[in-house]
Amino acid sequence: MARKKLIAGNWKMNGLTADGLALAKGIAAEVKALGKPQCEFLVCPPFTLLSAVKKSLRGAKVALGAQDCHYDSKGAHTGDVSPLMLTDIGCSYVILGHSERRADHGESNELICKKAISAHQAGLKTVICIGETLEERDSGQTIDVCSKQILGSVPESATAANTVIAYEPVWAIGTGKTPTAQDVEDVHAAVRKVLSKKLGKGNANKMRILYGGSVKPSNAREFLSLPDVDGALIGGASLKVEDFMAIAKNSGC
């Protein structure tokens, strides 16, 4: 089953108007120059730049995503943004359960699952993040932790069409450290097995599982050529047009 690779940039809390729009325009121009790219592209700027980035991406095959959303469609939730607000301004994706949100905001699997259901109802595709800490890895719990996160945070409403999984070992994020290619493939294959039990073989075989954690132009080929790796969720290197596009090109896009 051929799964189209997804090259996704998570800008995190980076980007003021001028540099954010320059980045978006640069990516849009490069993706247009690819003609018919073999991959899908996604950028996830901070909330403050979503509308403006949408305009800068006009005419380019680059989807727009947010980095989080609330589970309610509206109401008394000061500081939050609803899935409907995101579709309203042209987002088609939302990242949920990133380890930084799990850590900084105490997000649980249950909460992430609730957000995902609501995002799907609003017509958003979700990128649901999982990944183990260094402690968990060192005590041999990687697959167990990731399986539990999948079972708890991926809702029954998830299908290959509305959900992407991102495996991001917490200790590999922003550190320059990465697991071996074999480790990554082992986790992705195990995750697909859990997805198969939960959502059926058809969905599991079609669902994309991205790798994230210090993806760079120099290691993209190694990770993205693995059988169960269907793209990348890129942090730091997604903030430079050159690096983001080099990752895409090295991944066969």
Ligand code: 13P
């Ligand atoms: P880095 O690519 O900076 O390691 O970040 C990965 C990440 O957290 C993407 O969501």
